[in-house]
Amino acid sequence: MKEPRVVIVDDHALFRAGVRAELDGLVDVVGDAGSVGDAIARVLELEPDVVLLDVQMPDGGGAEVIRGVAPQRPAIRFLALSVSDAPDDVISIIRAGARGYVTKTISGPELADAVRRVAGGDAVFSPRLAGFVLDAFAGGPAPAAAPADPELDQLTAREREVLRHIARGYLYKEIALRLGISAKTVEAHVSAVLRKLQLSNRHELSRWAVQRGWVE
Amino acid sequence: MTAPEAQPAPLRRRRDGALLGGVCAGLGPRMGIDPLILRVGFVVATVAGGIGIALYLACWILIPADPAPSDHRLARVLGRRESWQVAGGIVLLTLSALLLFRAWGIWLGDAVVWPLVLASGGGALIWRQSQRTSVVEAPARARAKPGGGAGRPRRLRLSRPSAGYVALGACLIVGAALVFLWLNGALVPDRDVTLAVLVVVVALGLLLAPWWLRLTRGLTEERAERIRTQERAEVAAHLHDSVLQTLALMQKRAGDPREVAALARRQERELRAWLNAGSRRERGASLAAALEAAVAEIEDAHGVPVDVVAVGDRPLDEHAQALLAATREAVLNAVKFAPDAAISVYAEVQGDRAEVFVRDRGPGFDLDAVPADRRGLRESVLGRMQRHGGRAEIHTRLGAGTEVELVMER
Numbered sequence: 335m336k337e338p339r340v341v342i343v344d345d346h347a348l349f350r351a352g353v354r355a356e357l358d359g360l361v362d363v364v365g366d367a368g369s370v371g372d373a374i375a376r377v378l379e380l381e382p383d384v385v386l387l388d389v390q391m392p393d394g395g396g397a398e399v400i401r402g403v404a405p406q407r408p409a410i411r412f413l414a415l416s417v418s419d420a421p422d423d424v425i426s427i428i429r430a431g432a433r434g435y436v437t438k439t440i441s442g443p444e445l446a447d448a449v450r451r452v453a454g455g456d457a458v459f460s461p462r463l464a465g466f467v468l469d470a471f472a473g474g475p476a477p478a479a480a481p482a483d484p485e486l487d488q489l490t491a492r493e494r495e496v497l498r499h500i501a502r503g504y505l506y507k508e509i510a511l512r513l514g515i516s517a518k519t520v521e522a523h524v525s526a527v528l529r530k531l532q533l534s535n536r537h538e539l540s541r542w543a544v545q546r547g548w549v550e
Numbered sequence: 551m552t553a554p555e556a557q558p559a560p561l562r563r564r565r566d567g568a569l570l571g572g573v574c575a576g577l578g579p580r581m582g583i584d585p586l587i588l589r590v591g592f593v594v595a596t597v598a599g600g601i602g603i604a605l606y607l608a609c610w611i612l613i614p615a616d617p618a619p620s621d622h623r624l625a626r627v628l629g630r631r632e633s634w635q636v637a638g639g640i641v642l643l644t645l646s647a648l649l650l651f652r653a654w655g656i657w658l659g660d661a662v663v664w665p666l667v668l669a670s671g672g673g674a675l676i677w678r679q680s681q682r683t684s685v686v687e688a689p690a691r692a693r694a695k696p697g698g699g700a701g702r703p704r705r706l707r708l709s710r711p712s713a714g715y716v717a718l719g720a721c722l723i724v725g726a727a728l729v730f731l732w733l734n735g736a737l738v739p740d741r742d743v744t745l746a747v748l749v750v751v752v753a754l755g756l757l758l759a760p761w762w763l764r765l766t767r768g769l770t771e772e773r774a775e776r777i778r779t780q781e782r783a784e785v786a787a788h789l790h791d792s793v794l795q796t797l798a799l800m801q802k803r804a805g806d807p808r809e810v811a812a813l814a815r816r817q818e819r820e821l822r823a824w825l826n827a828g829s830r831r832e833r834g835a836s837l838a839a840a841l842e843a844a845v846a847e848i849e850d851a852h853g854v855p856v857d858v859v860a861v862g863d864r865p866l867d868e869h870a871q872a873l874l875a876a877t878r879e880a881v882l883n884a885v886k887f888a889p890d891a892a893i894s895v896y897a898e899v900q901g902d903r904a905e906v907f908v909r910d911r912g913p914g915f916d917l918d919a920v921p922a923d924r925r926g927l928r929e930s931v932l933g934r935m936q937r938h939g940g941r942a943e944i945h946t947r948l949g950a951g952t953e954v955e956l957v958m959e960r
Contacts, residue, residue, distance in 0.1 A: 419822070420826070461857060461859050461894060462857075462859050465859035465861050468861045468898070469861045472861065472900070498898065501859045501896045501898075502896040502907045502909055502953070503892065503894030503896070503911075
């Protein structure tokens with residue numbers, strides 16, 4: 335299979351150069367951009383398979399790039415790459431349409447692997463993102479607000495189990511082995527969770543910051 | 551305070567998308583309503599009794615303008631015209647409005663109409679000059695002599711023609727007041743003074759309102775600026791104390807990659823804690839917070855990165871303490887036997903059930919081969935959990951890393 339073509343979007347030139355160097359030879363980095371406007375233009379022009387996207391940038395951040403590109407090029411996939419581990423940042427970029435979220439401390443080969451998985455249509459969850467999702471979907475269906483779609487507002491037992499393994503630091507292969515299912519099935523579960531994450535209107539997902547206030 | 555969301559932008563009259571003064575364009579987004587609906591509302595309120603105009607004018611005056619350069623039509627027209635032309639226009643507008651009222655059968659009488667027309671001209675002149683000076687006023691002019699009249703803000707200075715216009719406006723308003731009083735016969739000594747006092751108050755209000763508004767606005771801006779400066783100083787001080795110090799230290803230790811990584815990681819954690827201050831759980835009050843603190847301590851002491859993911863939380867009671875201590879021991883064990891491998895800690899609390907998984911990707915070991923007298927895992931992890939009604943399992947295989955599973959169900 336041909337290596338996926340990648341555009342790196344980040345407002346720090348030093349970081350772009352670093353990621354480029356790390357991904358060199360692993361995937362095909364075709365370009366980069368340092369601002370939202372520039373990124374939209376470059377991505378529309380280069381039509382990569384995957385865009386590596388910084389969450390926090392001036393002028394709206396990564397979510398704005400997705401909004402600028404996705405309507406015209408629905409086939410292009412986005413992988414968020416950020417130093418932020420604030421749940422509202424993570425959840426908001428996923429809900430904007432990113433297919434995954436990894437932190438900037440990820441190693442080169444791991445990042446390349448994540449890019450390939452996103453290019454192949456899978457979702458990529460970091461352990462922390464898996465934790466956030468479990469937190470958000472904890473405690474059964476949303477009580478007060480009438481859920482528009484109960485199927486979207488809850489995780490199945492299997493999905494929960496897969497997420498817990500991701501949060502514990504297991505790779506998809508290892509999870510498949512432990513749960514006695516195929517790696518493809520693990521990926522299907524993660525994709526289903528991603529869909530719920532993007533489409534569910536659970537209270538916790540929109541009001542995350544308040545939910546993290548944890549009074550009791 | 552639980553919501554660290556960005557504060558909404560201050561209410562401003564917007565220049566972009568403005569039709570008249572930018573009131574609706576500014577209010578709309580702030581209230582979450584389409585400006586068009588607001589406009590229709592104002593028009594309806596105007597047709598149904600005229601209150602819309604008064605409301606709109608009040609908003610125009612009270613809501614500060616967006617400082618962005620103005621380019622909407624009305625401002626362009628007004629900006630090009632001389633002050634006397636604007637004042638003349640206002641006079642004619644007032645007159646026509648009054649004539650319109652007469653056409654509807656509401657004639658207020660000469661005693662009201664002419665003073666009103668005069669006062670509108672004078673008022674327009676004064677308000678216009680106050681707007682002019684706010685544009686013209688520049689730091690370069692800040693050394694000019696202090697402003698003269700009572701009630702003027704000290705930063706306010708007028709150019710010579712402006713002062714002339716203001717004087718003319720004041721004369722017009724005072725004249726209007728006098729004409730009004732004279733026409734109503736209130737200047738005769740033995741008449742009631744209430745009317746006279748009222749008229750003087752209205753005239754003074756017209757004269758001084760622009761300066762007063764500018765003064766209060768100036769004070770608000772000054773305060774905001776002061777707060778901004780303070781915050782900036784605080785951020786600078788913090789960066790200096792922490793980040794710059796660490797960077798200096800890292801340059802000195804550049805030869806030792808492990809120590810550099812540890813320094814960077816500690817600084818990162820500190821910075822995150824500082825950034826998230828206020829939105830984070832209280833330190834030490836809950837299991838998750840205590841867990842994060844304990845792991846951070848181990849990271850610092852041994853320079854090994856450990857990732858913590860916590861889902862749910864519970865108060866740090868006796869059982870949670872035991873779970874915490876066992877987790878600590880398990881992490882220390884992982885650090886000792888798998889120092890170069892990634893270590894992750896996952897904690898989940900659901901109702902009364904708390905689980906912790908400590909996993910490393912180290913070499914793993916043969917559990918049966920561990921001598922029975924080795925106290926580390928057996929005593930401090932397994933024993934401790936059992937004493938508190940929990941259980942612990944160790945999953946490991948040579949070459950496949952180790953995972954310690956701790957479960958506490960009460």
